[in-house]
Amino acid sequence: MQLTPLDVNSFDISDPEFWVAPREYRESAFASLRREAPIKFFNEMTLLNFPPGPGYYALTKHEDIWAVSRNPELWCSGQGSNITTLTPELNEFFGSMIAMDDPKHFRLRSIVSKGFTPKEIARVEEYVTAKARTLVDALLEQHADDEFDFVEKLAAPFPLEIICDMMGIPQEDAKQILDWTNVILGAGDPDFGGSLEILMKVALEIFSYAQQLGEARLKNPTDDLTSVMMQAEVDGQRMTSQEFGSFFILLVVAGNETTRNAISHGMLELTRRPDQQRIWFSDFETHTRTAVEEIVRWASPVIHFRRTATRDTELRGIPMPAGTKVVMWYNSGNRDEDLFVDPYRFDVTRQMQPGQIGFGAGGPHFCLGANLARREIA
Template identity: 45%
Template sequence: MLINLVDQDTYAASGPPHEQLRWLREHDPVHQHPGEPGFWAVTRYDDVVHVSRNSELFSSARRLAIFDEVPEDQLALQQLMMLNQDPPEHTRRRSLVNRGFTPRTINALEEHIRTICDDLLDNCSGEVDFVTEVAAPLPLYVICELLGAPVADRDKIFNWSNRMIGADDPDYATSPEEGGAAAMEVYAYANQLAAQRKAAPRDDIVSKLIQPDENGQTLDENEFDLFVLLLVVAGNETTRNAASGGMLALFEHPEQWDRLAADPALARTAADEIVRWVSPVNLFRRTATSDVILGGQRIRENDKVVVFYGSANRDASVFTDPETFDIGRDPNPHIGFGGGGAHFCLGNHLAKLELRILFEQLAIRFPKLRQTGEARRLRSNFINGIKSLPVRLT
């Protein structure tokens, strides 16, 4: 079988190459994939978890966690972002940021999120684009709520995120310089928020993060700016694409939509199954810190190692009938939020809360919701994204 797991056009046409990934899981689970540079493609659940949980062997910092190669002169700046750090520095930073994502803080958002969903759906009628009218605004409103930012800023946040993530898609195509400019705009915005909260603290995540913790530790200006950047991208893109990909999956499996419409309480397990099925983040990269054996292959120090979450989430050794989309699946040990370890998604509870409330409200209010046009996919091997999904809300 011809294997190319990173062809952007494949993702734009039909989404992740699940047939190739299935073949690799069965025949060559740690595959030496060609490229410039080549890399090891890790496709089985247990191997993805092993790489994720062993930062001392598979580094996020040495050559960053993103798939594309970064020029040497940009490495140092990128390594300041939590995504691109290893313990113990990552541990210190994450402990400070965790203060804004405690269960109490997230649970307190439930009614806010329900109101946001209601407002979004109140403004939708007839034929609309589910992505632009529902899936994209929801996490943007929630990010504004988290940051204590005006809801009017959501369009700016949406624009920044698209410019930084969608560089390989013709509809969002930007140059590296423009992506860098968007990042600088986010930094300036973060500085402005921090200055406002220092002058007048509120009960929001910004106020919490700029205050010293119980040990007197605090995020410096660069660390705070980079956290806001990560929130703008990760908090927006993953939930947006899980929601739109989940809606598409329900259209493609109408019996599951009928189950949800008949019993909206299934939205709780549906949220996890949507994340498993969609796997909104396709992959992350690690770099081997020494020679190591993985899946029977000898990986050399500094080799590029890439984990494929969508493949792990369809591993038949872990999931019963993994190719079946089942909104009642329980247990569901998916790794759509990462394979554990240092980089397990900080906002996983928030994302699941948003998805649960959204699909519960959709099932209650629009049980006859129907797709009216073809879904258009993002041209990206990083984000499993839907750009548009025409629906009729009745």
């Protein structure tokens, strides 16, 4: 990829137009920030008629993202994980655990994590492999002599069907879940509604669906993930149906969409780079671990998350008063030249230490579903 050094004051990463510019331009912009202004202030965009916020500092270097992620006492999540400051009600409704701090976050994560233990993930591993094989075989049979949309036919339905099965959601409801998630993720996009009213209508529908599912499993548990979480206790307390509703939105929306994006980006790059296909498939078991990590690094399916300073501090000598927003740009950290040799080269044998930050940079908010996502990508 040919990068062009840019004046760091000549572009605005908060401007939606920036994100429809050619990829080379966007990568050049973030490379210029890492080199010239690794911590830079930007104004916030206006989203869905929310009042404009005070602005934020963009963190574009791996080491800064790593440090902030692992210091939740100084950089909290409870004031919001989105750049835009939502109302406290919306923040809790959409944010679930990712917009909480301890001790509330610890309690809820301790309950939810019982559904994501190595034992639970291993239990579904064979199913994940079988589901992938079934979907691929069906597509090859249906489209033996023509093309098909990989994202629509495989990357989108595959992780969603896995989540639906794990949660005990009937497969006939999967299309409705997909439609709901697209509206929530496409907030501000006219193709998916584009208004706060539509967003809230859909959010309430999916929240109500989740509450009913949770209450049903609380009364009549089965062997699905919903039952595991609703029956689990920490210090004698169970998850409420409202807490489950918020987590459900996080899991089926964020958990589904991020894996979809990683699989899509991975397939696209493997198609562009047949040499990497040959390397991976020449010894699939040996290269799968590094190949999956490289796909996540390359895709960076979560672009950013925000943290807020809990007290006066500084980063790289820049004063950060209490209440200052910082936004961790994972896509930029995953291209950091100080850590990744030739970061714009897709390499399924790449060794990473420290690792890619596509699942977060450690700390209490590291992605609970990372191991499930790895298995789905593989």
